[in-house]
Amino acid sequence: MIHLHPGWVVAVLVVATFPLIYYLLAIFAALVFAREAQAPPLPAFEPPVSILKPVHGVDFASYENYASFCTQDYPEYEILFAVNEERDPAVSVVTRLIANYPLRQITLLVGAEYFGANQKVNNLARLTREAKHEVLALSDGDVRVGPQYLRNVVAPLRDDNVGAVTSFYRGIVQNNLYAELEAVGAASDFFAGVLMAAWTEGVKFTLGAAVATTKTWVQRIGGFESIAAFLADDYEIGYRVAQSGGRVVLSPETVLTMYPAQTPGGFWQHQLRWARTVRLCRPASYAALLFTQGLPWVVAAASLAPSREIAASYLLAYLIMRLAMAWLVGVSVVGDEVLCRRLWLVPLWDAIHFVVWAASFASNHVVWGSVEYVIDRGRMKPAAP
Numbered sequence: 325m326i327h328l329h330p331g332w333v334v335a336v337l338v339v340a341t342f343p344l345i346y347y348l349l350a351i352f353a354a355l356v357f358a359r360e361a362q363a364p365p366l367p368a369f370e371p372p373v374s375i376l377k378p379v380h381g382v383d384f385a386s387y388e389n390y391a392s393f394c395t396q397d398y399p400e401y402e403i404l405f406a407v408n409e410e411r412d413p414a415v416s417v418v419t420r421l422i423a424n425y426p427l428r429q430i431t432l433l434v435g436a437e438y439f440g441a442n443q444k445v446n447n448l449a450r451l452t453r454e455a456k457h458e459v460l461a462l463s464d465g466d467v468r469v470g471p472q473y474l475r476n477v478v479a480p481l482r483d484d485n486v487g488a489v490t491s492f493y494r495g496i497v498q499n500n501l502y503a504e505l506e507a508v509g510a511a512s513d514f515f516a517g518v519l520m521a522a523w524t525e526g527v528k529f530t531l532g533a534a535v536a537t538t539k540t541w542v543q544r545i546g547g548f549e550s551i552a553a554f555l556a557d558d559y560e561i562g563y564r565v566a567q568s569g570g571r572v573v574l575s576p577e578t579v580l581t582m583y584p585a586q587t588p589g590g591f592w593q594h595q596l597r598w599a600r601t602v603r604l605c606r607p608a609s610y611a612a613l614l615f616t617q618g619l620p621w622v623v624a625a626a627s628l629a630p631s632r633e634i635a636a637s638y639l640l641a642y643l644i645m646r647l648a649m650a651w652l653v654g655v656s657v658v659g660d661e662v663l664c665r666r667l668w669l670v671p672l673w674d675a676i677h678f679v680v681w682a683a684s685f686a687s688n689h690v691v692w693g694s695v696e697y698v699i700d701r702g703r704m705k706p707a708a709p
Contacts, residue, residue, distance in 0.1 A: 333628045340625035340638060343618035347645040350516040353523035354652045361576035361657075369482040373401040373474055374455035378447035379414040379465035380407065383582050384498055386417050389468040394425045398474040402429035402456055406447035410434050414465065440552030441697065441704045448557075449548040452539065460542065463534045467493070468580040476577035477536040487541040487570025488562055490530040492518070493581040494660040500585035506594070507583045507662040508669045509677060511654030517616075518574070519653060527574050528566040529605075532558030534579045537565070544568045553703040555690065559605045560702070578658055593691045595676070599684035604699050613681060618642045619674040646670060 375393055379386075393403055405418045418432045436443075436450040452460065459478055463469070477489045492515055495507030521527060535558065542548060545564035554560050562572045586594065603610040615621075622642040626635035650670050654663040663670075688699045689707055697704040 333630070336621075336628050337625050337634075337638075339615065340618075340621040342615045343621055344641055344645050346520075346616045347618065347649040350520055350649050351652050353519040354516070354649075354657050356523055357519055357574070357576075358657055366479040366482065369479050370399050370475065371459050371478070371481075372457040373398065373459045373461055373478060374451075374457040375401060375403045375461045375463070375474075376406075376448060376451040376455065377403065377463055377465060378406045378444045378451065379418075380412060380444070381465075382413045382417055383466055383584050385468070385496065385582055386414065386465065387420065389466060389580075389582065390417060390421050391424075392468045392470070392473075393463075394421065394428050394430070395471055396469075396474045397471045398478075401461075401474060402431065404431045404433065404451050404454060406433040406436060406451050408435065408443055408447070438552075439549040440554070441706065442552050442554060442557055445548050445552040445554070445557045449552065452542060452548060455539070458539050459536070460538060461534070461536045463579070464532060464581070466582040467533050468496070468582075469534070470577075470579075473534075473577055473579065477534070477575050480573040480575070481536060481538060483571075485569075485571050486573055487537060487544070487565035487568065488530050489536040489573045489575050490527070490558075490562065491534045491575045492531065492578045492658045493533040494578055494658050495583045495662045496580055497583040497662050498585040502586040502588065502591035503583040504662055504666050505669060505673055505676065506586070506591065507660065508654075508666055509595075509673045511658050511660035511663040512650035512670050513673065513677060515658055516649055516653045517613075519657070522574050526566075527572040528563055529559045530562035530565075530572060533581050535561060537561070541565060541568075541570060544570070553705075555692070555697070555699055555704045556601045556605050556702065559601075563605075583662075592680075595680045596683060597690040597692060599680050600688065600690050600699065603684050604688065604702055610684075617674065617678050617681070618646050619671060620678050643671070646674070 407414050422430045433450060433454060436446040439446050439449060459481060461474060477491060480486045480489050497503040497507050545568055551557050551560040565572055622638040625638045629635035647667060647670060650663065650667060654660045690697050690699060696707040698707045
């Protein structure tokens with residue numbers, strides 16, 4: 325045991341209970357969301373929809389992902405893809421899709437006017453201008469959906485006060501530890517924070533995998549052109565909708581997203597970019613995440629505890645409550661099969677996440693693709709010419 329002044333020992337033992345309380349509250353938030361998700365379905369609302377898909381490169385399941393949008397149980401919609409350049413590997417996948425679904429309205433656009441360093445948002449701006457319909461469904465290239473996706477995410481837009489609808493995502497992973505860790509982290513940790521935010525303050529952000537909105541609301545928030553310099557475009561969409569008086573709805577319709585195999589360095593850079601993005605968007609709440617991280621606190625409490633029994637009780641409480649929260653949020657609510665199979669990775673994720681959290685304060689630089697950017701008030705600028 326480590327020996328410190330008794331006052332410090334008591335302080336650590338008390339603070340170490342904070343994450344355990346957070347786990348209990350997150351479990352309650354998940355139960356509230358699950359109960360609300362059982363509400364009777366909304367009346368049919370099926371306006372024509374433009375599906376907007378800015379894509380870059382391909383992954384291990386790109387064709388299957390794209391094809392899932394061609395088999396929607398929905399009366400009228402179009403699909404618009406946008407790539408940065410003609411030589412992008414996604415072009416051949418979209419071309420194949422058009423050939424295999426000749427009755428579906430599919431358009432491929434190449435290039436977009438430059439409004440900021442976030443090329444995905446530049447493409448969204450062009451896609452929105454080209455879209456035929458008022459209702460827009462945005463999704464990343466690595467997203468796959470079920471046949472009822474459009475019907476379920478468009479329904480809340482029947483209320484003109486709803487400015488955006490966003491969805492959880494569950495993982496499909498390649499056989500790779502780092503891909504599995506990323507999926508486990510999202511399902512067991514990040515989504516718990518989303519549910520807590522939804523329960524305590526309402527949703528004031530969107531999740532980037534999939535968002536439904538309208539041209540009217542896009543115009544109200546200044547158009548996609550106004551957020552093209554921002555790294556966290558998904559956060560900005562929801563935040564600006566909320567600031568403009570609109571509601572952001574967290575849909576029970578969950579989508580699938582791909583987690584490709586990663587190297588240790590790639591995994592680290594991706595996690596660091598994600599962490600710094602969140603920190604720069606919500607600095608106060610991000611700093612407060614320290615008190616939601618159970619593993620470092622219970623290890624400290626166990627090291628300082630006056631007896632082995634107390635030390636063991638902290639460690640056991642962490643394991644039981646953390647895994648219970650992970651299961652209820654990630655498996656019961658989100659339906660993530662990776663977490664269901666790899667629940668034992670949760671403590672390892674927690675250890676890595678704490679290191680990433682601490683490292684995220686070192687600078688405002690992130691690496692995206694092969695370019696290093698500096699983030700200044702949410703906007704991204706190349707760190708060097």
